Amino acid sequence: MPPSPLEQQRASRIADNKRRMQELGLEEAANGVKERAAAAEKPVQKRKRGGDAEDAAPAEPPRRSGRQRKEVSYTEPRLADVLASAPAEPEREPLPAYDPPAGPPAAQVAPSFDASEGKRDSKGRLVFDGHPDFRPNLTPKQVIQAGSFGGIYFNPVGGKPGILGKSVAISHKEFPADWFEGLPAKAYRARIYTMGRNKYGVKAGQDQAFWEEKGWIDPQDPRGWFQWYCRFYTGRRSKDDERQISRWKGVVGEKGRWVRALVNKIIRSNKRWDDATVSPVIRQTLLHWAFELTEDEFERMVNEVL
Template sequence: MGKPQGAVSRIRKRKATDTDKKSAKKPKQADGKTKTKPKPKAKPKPVKQSPETKAKPKTTKKPKAEKQAPTKEAKSSKKVSGKDGPSIHELEYREREGYTAPLPTRNSKGELVFEDCPRIRPNMSPKEVLQAGSFGGTYFRPIKSGVTGEKYTGVWKELPKDWVEGLEISKQISSCTYHLDVNTYGVKCGGSLEMWESSGWIDKQDPYGWFQWYCRFYLGRRTDDDERQIGRWDRCTGVKGRWRNNLIAKCARSGCAYDNTAVSPVVRQTLQHWGYRLTEADFNKAAKRFK
């Protein structure tokens, strides 16, 4: 059976009412289209800058100071004792004794350069002389000085500790007996302390002699006796020095190499005691005068 007409009209009215309500919710524009709410504009996301693109604050550059051109001596010089300069023991010694003269540098020829005393140019430091084997191990033995009238013992203890490191003190530094096997060239050389004293070559400030003076001079002491001691070194070991040229002449005339230790080991040991070892450059420069 079909629905009664009254019921059908009621259903039609309800649908019409629902449609009107929906239409009321969406207002129409003049052209008949339904208005829609505009979507809010998306805010732009901040762009992350990489460390490379970040702006760096501007800094004002300081003008560079003009550098003075180093001298030839400075270019070829380097500090002596350790890789980075003097040892802590040498610095402690200087502070203890109050020595202030600059420590030497070493030039490209291997010579020790004393800034305030350019006349003396040994190529072995006091430490190198001792470590190489010198004086038959007797240099700092106990003595009674004929110059001061005083007795001295244990004087080696004033040396920087690293100078005698690894050495047998009783045999290689302060022995009362001369040991040939201590010396680099296995020979004896030099006169006695009494001979040096009687010749007037010992000053009371250094009762052991030239090498004691050299140790103190090397570490920065300066005294009125320096000029005399430097002169002694120069006459023995300098460019025109007696023993240096004696060795060069013997090598040149015999046709032997400069470092042939069979040629005059006594002279070589003597030169070592004065802080010098013959080099190829020194030999080549002077050898032509003796051939």
């Protein structure tokens, strides 16, 4: 069947266009465009498991940002690593060393303050006149009796020599005897740190030299925050109180980073607030800062803070 007049006209126009492109030298360029278009439409052949097929390379490499991407880690950092990265405190005028008053510890207790139990609010947190933001829920006695600091905190000459230039002396006799009642000496003034002496059976915290390097230690209380707390609890007040209370707030205050971390871990693990298998290291750390997570504190954090 002969072509129709319309088909003949179309064939004639195609032949004319081809001839013109040859005359202008554009035929090879047109063929290249067609080949690239065909390659782009061709589906990428994926490598099959156990097969010989090769992955088809894209026509052009993908564009990448010039900015360096931050490496993402899906593992939680160790508490020791987080503490090691904490910024050092700015230099300040050191306070003189503190000489405990002579006489029995009971004479050191400030009037109107019951050092055996302390004043507590409706949620069981301790109350200190003039310091409304300082609300630990454990007394020094409770911290010691629970099992803390690997049993070495009150070693008479414990601690590695650090910036202060010598081992730091401390005596448990400065404080009321009932704080240590019923405990063997190795539970609070041993020479070697033992994890089994801690309530949660894990190691938590750094050594004396590390504390000093970070600028956290003042000659007034060379054993650090807990020594300050023991003396504060028994009635001493000093120029270092606000700094030490501020440090406590950063750990276990209303928005303390470590108590929030513990609550978040409990929620993610879908376990009870008192399940000690959830972050025992953080729980031991909080204990050293005179704080234990209670059901009331857990509910408060969930409802008011998180």
